[in-house]
Amino acid sequence: MSSTTEAPVLRRDRTDRRAPRTRTDPFPRSPVARWLLRLALSAPLVLIALLLELVPYPDTAPNANLIADVAAIDWTRGDAEWLALLYPHTSILIAASNPFGRLGLSLVGAIAAGFLLQKVAEIIAQRAIPRSTGIILIIALAANPLFAYFALENLPGFLAMTFFGLALADLVRFVNWGSTESGFRAGILLMVAALSDPSGILYALVAVLASPFLRHGRASAPGLKAANMLVIAFPTLGAFATIAFLNLLFFGTPWPSDDVSAILASIPAGVAALQALYTTPTGWLIAAPVLSSWLVAAIVRRPAAIPVSTIVFLLLNVAFLLGAFHPGAAGVTFTLLTLLAITLIPGARTPVTNVLVDLVAVLQIAIAWTAALDRAIVLDWMQSVADAWVAFIG
Numbered sequence: 001m002s003s004t005t006e007a008p009v010l011r012r013d014r015t016d017r018r019a020p021r022t023r024t025d026p027f028p029r030s031p032v033a034r035w036l037l038r039l040a041l042s043a044p045l046v047l048i049a050l051l052l053e054l055v056p057y058p059d060t061a062p063n064a065n066l067i068a069d070v071a072a073i074d075w076t077r078g079d080a081e082w083l084a085l086l087y088p089h090t091s092i093l094i095a096a097s098n099p100f101g102r103l104g105l106s107l108v109g110a111i112a113a114g115f116l117l118q119k120v121a122e123i124i125a126q127r128a129i130p131r132s133t134g135i136i137l138i139i140a141l142a143a144n145p146l147f148a149y150f151a152l153e154n155l156p157g158f159l160a161m162t163f164f165g166l167a168l169a170d171l172v173r174f175v176n177w178g179s180t181e182s183g184f185r186a187g188i189l190l191m192v193a194a195l196s197d198p199s200g201i202l203y204a205l206v207a208v209l210a211s212p213f214l215r216h217g218r219a220s221a222p223g224l225k226a227a228n229m230l231v232i233a234f235p236t237l238g239a240f241a242t243i244a245f246l247n248l249l250f251f252g253t254p255w256p257s258d259d260v261s262a263i264l265a266s267i268p269a270g271v272a273a274l275q276a277l278y279t280t281p282t283g284w285l286i287a288a289p290v291l292s293s294w295l296v297a298a299i300v301r302r303p304a305a306i307p308v309s310t311i312v313f314l315l316l317n318v319a320f321l322l323g324a325f326h327p328g329a330a331g332v333t334f335t336l337l338t339l340l341a342i343t344l345i346p347g348a349r350t351p352v353t354n355v356l357v358d359l360v361a362v363l364q365i366a367i368a369w370t371a372a373l374d375r376a377i378v379l380d381w382m383q384s385v386a387d388a389w390v391a392f393i394g
């Protein structure tokens with residue numbers, strides 16, 4: 001008698017083994033599905049990279065400088081100055097081990113984009129942001145020429161941004177749900193970002209400053225925010241303290257004095273250039289993502305996000321003055337502020353709020369395309385893509 005009554009229960013247990021999703025689960029939960037998602041998100045950029053093999057290489061792109069820097073390194077020398085030439089270490093070593101030149105750098109960037117966008121989708125899922133809003137945000141972030149140019153033509157900067165994006169996913173788990181492992185992993189990812197490009201130092205600073213604002217709901221224990229910030233910052237601080245110590249030991253200065261002098265000498269001209277920039281439509285388009293962040297913060301009643309986005313924008317301008325960005329870089333401000341908006345803003349709680357956030361996300365799409373069409377370097381690159389397509393079908 002027991003077998004007839006228990007059999008349906010046993011069958012239901014075997015078919016209902018999948019536990020409900022928790023906020024710390026990866027997205028998708030299946031490793032195979034995660035890899036398939038990364039490949040699917042990378043595929044359009046891989047196709048563009050292959051297509052661009054049919055046209056000349058843009059000499060003004062950051063990847064051109066990276067290839068030239070690697071070619072200029074004398075790998076047979078063994079003195080301390082040789083080690084100083086390897087910064088940014090991650091990008092230099094990837095480029096040096098890449099046998100495919102421009103195509104290889106673009107393919108690495110395309111694959112990195114797949115990992116970055118999968119992590120953005122994971123943040124959206126863990127934050128319980130509505131699916132419609134999440135899809136629009138990912139389209140706003142990635143389905144535009146700024147993102148494609150950034151990924152395919154600026155490997156050092158995009159690697160730094162990718163490691164920063166991966167770190168943000170771990171920051172959410174660390175700050176909100178107390179995952180110590182995620183906190184250490186976030187710190188290491190930020191260190192690798194800082195060793196991939198000078199802009200990575202800025203991203204590490206942004207992550208440290210933003211971390212106290214990631215916590216939603218319950219109050220923090222006294223000193224917890226400061227402790228979290230230290231955990232996140234320690235690997236980057238340790239890496240650069242080591243570099244400064246070795247420079248001091250071998251050269252008598254924490255950083256090459258010629259570099260410091262050149263940076264300080266360029267600041268007055270940089271200030272004048274920034275002042276002129278923000279009186280033009282190009283400058284307004286660069287600042288537009290900040291205004292979008294303020295608007296979303298007001299819609300979801302998260303006023304703390306407003307000073308964070310403002311400080312980040314000011315830091316971006318300081319980084320420009322210090323020469324952290326390559327002259328051929330584009331899309332950095334838009335990508336960084338969009339990533340921060342996705343991470344900082346809590347999920348909307350009402351249908352009306354959802355619709356308003358969706359509208360702002362659609363506005364981001366328009367901002368990205370308008371900014372791309374306004375940048376000469378991106379326009380030239382888009383023309384190269386069009387020329388390559390004509391050559392392919394012809």
